[in-house]
Amino acid sequence: MNSILQDKSYTFAIQIVKLAQSLQKEQKEFVISNQVLRSGTSIGALIREAEFAQSHADYINKFYISLKEANETSYWPNLLKDTGYIDKNNLTNLEKENKELIAMLVATVKTLKSKE
Incomplete structure (x- = not known):
């Protein structure tokens, strides 16, 4: 069964792939x-890789x-926005999702380190 972090990072990766495809096309x-x-x-790949650490x-x-x-x-x-490749509206959801991932990863790392 996948964790919330695995699911969220996978969904985020899909958004990133679509962004890259759009930028390139x-x-x-x-x-x-x-x-x-x-x-x-x-x-997400690193989170998945951790399963077999x-x-x-x-x-x-x-x-x-x-x-x-x-x-x-x-x-x-942010660099893409500031250089005119994407507008702020396209950035808002991506920023939100990434901040949530960062917060979840910070909490995970802190919890794991406390168990050392």
């Missing part, structure tokens, strides 16, 4: 869209790296 923008695609989809420390590390990727992901859409 409509705006012919490939560099930043590839960056946001890489960081935005790796959040080799140790508790490795398990925590996967979530911590996922948190770092989520933080990086918040940078790229």
Whole structure:
């Protein structure tokens, strides 16, 4: 059974893929869209990868790296907005979802570290 964090990160990854597809097809923008695609989809991939961590420390590390990727992901859409590739309306939901993921990952990392 998937966790809420797994489900939310997967749904977020779908939004990121659609954003990258749109940027590449409509705006012919490939560099930043590839960056946001890489960081935005790796959040959920790392959460999924944690399922088979080799140790508790490795398990925590996967979530911590996922948190770092989520933080990086918040940078790229803002850069796209400020450079005129997307407008604020297209950014609002993505920002909200990413902030929620970051909050959930921070809580997860804190909880896991407290169990060390």
